Amino acid sequence: MRKKAAKNKAISKSTDGFIRVISGQFRGRKLPVKNVEGLRPTTDRIKETVFNWLMQDTRDATVLDCYAGSGGLGFEALSRFAKNTTFIELDALAAKQIEQNICTLDLNNAQVVQTNSLSYLAQKNINQPFDLVFVDPPFRKNLAQSSCDLLENNQWLSQDALIYVEVEIELSNFSPPNNWLLIKEKKAGQVFCRLYQRQSN
Template sequence: MRKKTTQNKAISKPKDGFIRVISGQFRGRKLPVKNVEGLRPTTDRIKETVFNWLMQDTRDATVLDCFAGSGGLGFEALSRYAKSTTFIELDLSAAKQIEQNISTLKLENAQVKHTNSLTFLEQKNVNEPFDLVFVDPPFRKNLAQSSCNLLENNQWLSREALIYIEVETELAEFSPPSNWLLIKEKKAGQVLCRLYQRQVN
């Protein structure tokens, strides 16, 4: 009679993944992404929608990618000839992977700030303001509202800056600064995508 054997299966760590640049000078390039808890790269479908919205506004823009994670939005902007992109990412392994991808693409107009996005935005900006900002924070941590208020209050935005926000659909009542005009909106599953433009008073 055959004896039953018990196999001890090793618990495997989820593998790292990749993001794909969907258009521009790096179209089709796959960039490695670290498997970090809470990391939620923007899907190709949403990314395509967002950059269709931004089609006329990405080239030559100074870009800030808050809560960068995979860096997918910032790299897409660079592929479409943004002037520069600053990535902010708290997780060290994710930040290092963004730096490695910058090196792989031989980009000289991109930099990574390894810090908390809110801590970064709490400073008064004394450098060139940003024309395009991505705010795609981890879900259910109430980070979007504070981020947008800091962007507006601490001189991070150019006069008619565009701000893309990606949040969970439960935040439909999110209140932007009073001088931000909602110009595009889309729901995709549990994700709510909004594009605002700053209005000059």
């Protein structure tokens, strides 16, 4: 019985993983990630591309990491001196791991909201709007379009906010709000990486 328990523990441990912070004050730090169905931690290669795009725009930004998953994008922003980051994650295990990683890094400018991202964004935002938003939802669930529409319509975005959207390449009908200007785009494997800037009305 003891051997079986040990084996199960080993299997569980082997299916979990980690993300690596690639630059900034936490460069090289490895943060544990739970093995959660549908969770796709952003690869180092994509993170490097995205944050090269955002090189001049992360410091002092208020950040919203929708569909946070591993929290990789939000933690990268914090490492590069974002003012604060809010992580939204539905899965309880993934959300708890993000909270633990916040404690590991001794951060007091990050929070986790364990909820459905669409429900969260469906509310009118009455607090400070966000300067930088990451929208990297689970694939093939048609979440990117609704998320972006809610961000624009419910006052979640600052006047010239930057929005990073990652979608599967076969999603051909994604259409950003009319006042979002596409400023960067790259195909990486099976995904399109796109950076938009909101144009003030």
